[in-house]
Amino acid sequence: MKGWMGKFKSLFLLTSLAIILAGCGRENLTALVPKGYGAESSMNLIILSTIVMTFVLVIVIIVYVIALIRFRRKKGQENFIPKQVEGNKTLETVWTVIPIILVLILAVPTVAATFDLADDTNASEHINIDITGNQYWWHFDYANEEIQTSQDIYIPTGEKVYLNMLSSDVIHSFWVPSISGKMDVNPENVNTMYIEAYEEGVYWGKCAEFCGPSHSLMDFKVIAVSPEEYEQWVGDMQSVDPEAEPQDAVAQDGKAAFEENSCMGCHAIGSSPAAVGPNLTNFGDRSKIAGFLDPTKENLVDWLMDPEAIKPGNKMTGNYPDLSEEEANSIAEYLLQLQPSEITPESAGN
Amino acid sequence: MSIAATQKRGFGSFLWDYLTTVDHKKIAHLYLFGGGFFFLLGGLEAMFIRIQLIKPENDFLSAGLYNEMITMHGTTMIFLAAMPLLLGLMNAVMPLQIGARDVAFPFLNSLGFWLFMFGGILLNCSWFLGGAPDAGWTSYAPLSIQSPGHGVDFYVLGLQISGAGTLIGGINFLVTVVTMRAPGMTYMRMPLFTWATFITSVLILFAFPALTVGLFLLMFDRMFGSAFFDVALGGNSIIWQHLFWIFGHPEVYILILPAFGLFSDIFSTFSRKRLFGYTAMVFATMLIAFLGFMVWAHHMFTVGLGPVANSIFAIATMAIAVPTGIKIFNWLATMWGGSIEINSAMLWSLGFIPTFTIGGMTGVMLGSSVADYQYHDTYFVVAHFHYVIVGGTVFGILAGLHYWWPKMFGRILNEMMGKISFWIFFIGFHLTFFVQHFLGLMGMPRRYWVFLEDQGLDMGNLVSTIGAFFMAVGVIVFLINIIYTAVKGEKPGDDPWGGRTLEWATASPPVYYNFKQLPLVRGLDPLWIEKTEGKGKMTPAEPVGDIHMPNSSILPFMMGLGFFIAGIGFIFQVDHSAWLIAVYAGMATAIGSMLIRSLKDDHGYHIHKEELEREAD
Numbered sequence: 010m011k012g013w014m015g016k017f018k019s020l021f022l023l024t025s026l027a028i029i030l031a032g033c034g035r036e037n038l039t040a041l042v043p044k045g046y047g048a049e050s051s052m053n054l055i056i057l058s059t060i061v062m063t064f065v066l067v068i069v070i071i072v073y074v075i076a077l078i079r080f081r082r083k084k085g086q087e088n089f090i091p092k093q094v095e096g097n098k099t100l101e102t103v104w105t106v107i108p109i110i111l112v113l114i115l116a117v118p119t120v121a122a123t124f125d126l127a128d129d130t131n132a133s134e135h136i137n138i139d140i141t142g143n144q145y146w147w148h149f150d151y152a153n154e155e156i157q158t159s160q161d162i163y164i165p166t167g168e169k170v171y172l173n174m175l176s177s178d179v180i181h182s183f184w185v186p187s188i189s190g191k192m193d194v195n196p197e198n199v200n201t202m203y204i205e206a207y208e209e210g211v212y213w214g215k216c217a218e219f220c221g222p223s224h225s226l227m228d229f230k231v232i233a234v235s236p237e238e239y240e241q242w243v244g245d246m247q248s249v250d251p252e253a254e255p256q257d258a259v260a261q262d263g264k265a266a267f268e269e270n271s272c273m274g275c276h277a278i279g280s281s282p283a284a285v286g287p288n289l290t291n292f293g294d295r296s297k298i299a300g301f302l303d304p305t306k307e308n309l310v311d312w313l314m315d316p317e318a319i320k321p322g323n324k325m326t327g328n329y330p331d332l333s334e335e336e337a338n339s340i341a342e343y344l345l346q347l348q349p350s351e352i353t354p355e356s357a358g359n
Numbered sequence: 360m361s362i363a364a365t366q367k368r369g370f371g372s373f374l375w376d377y378l379t380t381v382d383h384k385k386i387a388h389l390y391l392f393g394g395g396f397f398f399l400l401g402g403l404e405a406m407f408i409r410i411q412l413i414k415p416e417n418d419f420l421s422a423g424l425y426n427e428m429i430t431m432h433g434t435t436m437i438f439l440a441a442m443p444l445l446l447g448l449m450n451a452v453m454p455l456q457i458g459a460r461d462v463a464f465p466f467l468n469s470l471g472f473w474l475f476m477f478g479g480i481l482l483n484c485s486w487f488l489g490g491a492p493d494a495g496w497t498s499y500a501p502l503s504i505q506s507p508g509h510g511v512d513f514y515v516l517g518l519q520i521s522g523a524g525t526l527i528g529g530i531n532f533l534v535t536v537v538t539m540r541a542p543g544m545t546y547m548r549m550p551l552f553t554w555a556t557f558i559t560s561v562l563i564l565f566a567f568p569a570l571t572v573g574l575f576l577l578m579f580d581r582m583f584g585s586a587f588f589d590v591a592l593g594g595n596s597i598i599w600q601h602l603f604w605i606f607g608h609p610e611v612y613i614l615i616l617p618a619f620g621l622f623s624d625i626f627s628t629f630s631r632k633r634l635f636g637y638t639a640m641v642f643a644t645m646l647i648a649f650l651g652f653m654v655w656a657h658h659m660f661t662v663g664l665g666p667v668a669n670s671i672f673a674i675a676t677m678a679i680a681v682p683t684g685i686k687i688f689n690w691l692a693t694m695w696g697g698s699i700e701i702n703s704a705m706l707w708s709l710g711f712i713p714t715f716t717i718g719g720m721t722g723v724m725l726g727s728s729v730a731d732y733q734y735h736d737t738y739f740v741v742a743h744f745h746y747v748i749v750g751g752t753v754f755g756i757l758a759g760l761h762y763w764w765p766k767m768f769g770r771i772l773n774e775m776m777g778k779i780s781f782w783i784f785f786i787g788f789h790l791t792f793f794v795q796h797f798l799g800l801m802g803m804p805r806r807y808w809v810f811l812e813d814q815g816l817d818m819g820n821l822v823s824t825i826g827a828f829f830m831a832v833g834v835i836v837f838l839i840n841i842i843y844t845a846v847k848g849e850k851p852g853d854d855p856w857g858g859r860t861l862e863w864a865t866a867s868p869p870v871y872y873n874f875k876q877l878p879l880v881r882g883l884d885p886l887w888i889e890k891t892e893g894k895g896k897m898t899p900a901e902p903v904g905d906i907h908m909p910n911s912s913i914l915p916f917m918m919g920l921g922f923f924i925a926g927i928g929f930i931f932q933v934d935h936s937a938w939l940i941a942v943y944a945g946m947a948t949a950i951g952s953m954l955i956r957s958l959k960d961d962h963g964y965h966i967h968k969e970e971l972e973r974e975a976d
């Protein structure tokens with residue numbers, strides 16, 4: 010089983026690699042190049058089912074084409090009446106039994122994989138992250154490590170990481186195609202899944218359950234770093250001093266403006282679990298702003314001046330005083346300097 | 360042509376005729392017209408969606424408007440286009456196929472149509488009254504509860520009213536098939552389209568109540584402060600998903616089985632061969648319908664139901680491939696050894712086989728739960744269900760229209776244009792949807808208002824949009840064909856295709872009482888039997904006698920109108936209690952009409968024997 014599956018898989022991977030090289034599908038986003046345990050499980054079944062079903066399709070097409078060529082009414086056959094056949098027991102049995110066998114071939118590994126991916130018996134021995142889905146951003150709470158962060162989730166490679174997911178509003182769905190299939194984030198119950206990334210990298214995550222106007226912009230990143238780097242990141246995050254004064258004057262003004270303009274009411278800096286808006290402890294290390302904008306100062310100022318234009322329906326718009334260009338600028342300076350760790354998306358090879 | 364004749368009588372009486380008709384053939388025209396109208400509307404919405412997605416981060420539509428578009432596109436196409444068009448074909452053909460003079464409940468038939476029509480109009484009024492629903496055609500709670508404005512209220516009431524119409528239609532067809540078959544028309548002699556109508560009606564009967572319940576709960580949550588789906592108050596939003604899909608999965612079989620039925624008739628007719636494996640085909644249809652109720656949670660693999668539920672539903676889902684496969688192979692075997700004639704009706708049917716097989720193939724792939732963790736809610740799913748719904752249902756409707764047009768309207772659709780529209784639409788369809796399988800796997804979730812630059816999704820989306828334009832052109836050619844045919848189309852006589860089933864034993868279009876004498880059915884494909892072994896036409900099963908006919912009535916229209924007005928009232932009474940007047944007035948109209956119907960005896964009328972004999976000359 011594993012043997013020929015393996016061969017087909019490498020064949021399939023090669024073809025999909027070719028497709029990707031041809032400019033279709035972006036690495037670390039596409040599910041066609043799995044780089045994690047869940048994605049690989051899914052991929053195995055995708056390949057198996059594609060092979061089985063293509064086999065059926067090919068047979069259908071062959072019979073269909075031959076029938077059309079051979080039995081198309083030709084000139085001079087206008088009055089030809091073919092033999093009226095009622096049926097054929099043997100044939101009908103054949104095309105009932107063969108599909109049953111094919112379905113079984115597919116069903117057995119499906120069930121095995123389903124139970125495998127749902128296994129959370131040893132969850133407590135691994136890293137656990139509590140995830141909250143919000144319109145339209147993600148919050149990550151490393152409860153045991155007492156770290157809070159948002160938008161970028163750091164995990165060590167080669168280890169199972171358990172995600173316990175709950176929504177604060179409507180249903181979302183946590184999907185990192187290259188690492189793992191998706192799981193819904195419901196408001197009524199905690200759903201647990203585990204992910205494991207094989208290689209270092211910054212993987213695109215997407216919300217896959219329709220959740221309102223900015224559903225398509227509710228992106229996040231999974232930053233898989235080596236276990237050592239992960240340890241270092243945890244240490245750095247734990248030793249953050251949220252009160253620390255920035256070095257330069259502009260950023261100091263920014264910090265003051267941040268405190269004056271009720272930003273604190275929603276955004277925590279440090280390990281406070283309050284989370285009406287994203288935790289900004291390591292905002293300067295973020296791979297993106299608001300999940301999808303490049304982390305430049307201009308983009309950040311744009312966001313602070315008018316978030317509605319960037320993410321329609323977001324929950325920040327209108328809930329803080331209007332900022333002057335100058336204030337926005339200094340806040341941006343301050344926030345971008347929040348870089349508590351050496352370990353950043355770059356460490357994962359971004 | 361009847362329309363031309365009636366126009367001489369003036370447009371007013373023509374309109375009145377259709378508003379009050381209880382004749383299944385005219386109700387079929389109404390369904391085709393109504394469904395066709397909504398099909399064009401839904402198609403327009405689809406074009407807006409594809410234009411928005413022609414390039415990354417496009418700003419053709421705003422996020423809010425885009426969400427309204429996708430919601431209305433899905434809702435319109437499923438509830439207001441595909442289903443009514445099928446109901447139209449069923450109405451036009453099924454009574455003829457079983458040798459009946461009308462359906463069992465002509466009055467209910469009309470009521471079913473008007474409820475559908477008013478429900479559809481109500482839903483679309485939302486565009487002008489503050490915004491269309493925007494929570495997706497699935498309207499998942501809590502998003503649908505949270506959705507501001509009245510959009511989702513229109514969804515709830517529009518679907519509730521049109522759903523009632525569908526339910527009534529289903530019950531009517533069920534009783535018709537059970538009680539109205541001509542002498543000798545046993546169940547196992549019924550054409551496959553009639554079988555499909557019958558089984559579809561059973562599905563409607565059992566599936567729609569789940570939707571009705573779900574919509575009522577949603578209505579109460581939104582309008583009257585209940586909390587069935589409100590987690591904060593102890594409700595549970597997953598229940599909506601169960602209710603929706605307990606209805607929703609059978610619904611896809613409600614859409615596909617009638618198409619299966621008519622393809623069976625078409626393949627057999629144009630191969631000049633008896634349907635291969637008739638019995639297996641009938642039982643496969645039943646099995647599909649039965650299994651259709653056992654698989655709803657395959658739409659919920661990622662909800663977190665646990666591995667046991669996911670495994671059971673995965674296996675049940677894959678199992679449906681077996682009866683479906685039986686059908687595909689039986690169609691191929693029907694053509695095998697036949698004398699295949701390829702015309703427009705047959706082209707649509709031939710296009711269906713590879714297209715639907717791909718759709719079925721991806722269906723099995725989706726059924727594999729762990730693989731579905733990747734496919735779910737991505738463009739892969741969008742591709743899959745368009746392959747089955749367009750490749751199955753829409754191709755089916757178009758095949759059926761080309762096949763039965765001469766029967767329904769007495770004129771034959773232009774072959775040339777028929778073929779052109781098929782090829783343009785067919786190519787456009789595969790251009791649009793084939794790449795979407797890959798878009799999904801490359802990381803594009805569905806219902807994305809924009810996709811970002813630099814994610815490798817540009818090319819696929821561009822191709823898809825180009826394909827959509829081809830499809831639009833195909834539809835336009837078909838519309839031109841309809842107009843051309845109405846004006847200049849040939850009149851091919853009663854039986855242009857060498858038909859095998861009873862509808863081809865009537866006039867084209869059939870007289871209003873269908874059969875002067877009910878036919879005697881001697882086997883499967885009764886007309887074919889008479890052509891090859893008998894006198895060439897049906898033997899009557901009864902002497903010429905008086906025919907009992909139902910009276911026309913405006914009451915079904917009034918009931919529909921009443922519910923429409925009450926629906927508007929329900930939606931806006933949340934804002935101001937003065938709108939309760941509309942609720943009362945509407946309900947009074949509807950219930951008043953019901954009272955009139957119940958209390959006033961209406962025995963119909965008789966066409967006398969003498970008249971029938973005179974008409975024959």
Ligand SMILES: [Cu+2]
Nearest residue numbers: 216218220224
């Ligand atoms: Cu979302």
Ligand SMILES: [Cu+2]
Nearest residue numbers: 608654655658
């Ligand atoms: Cu389904």
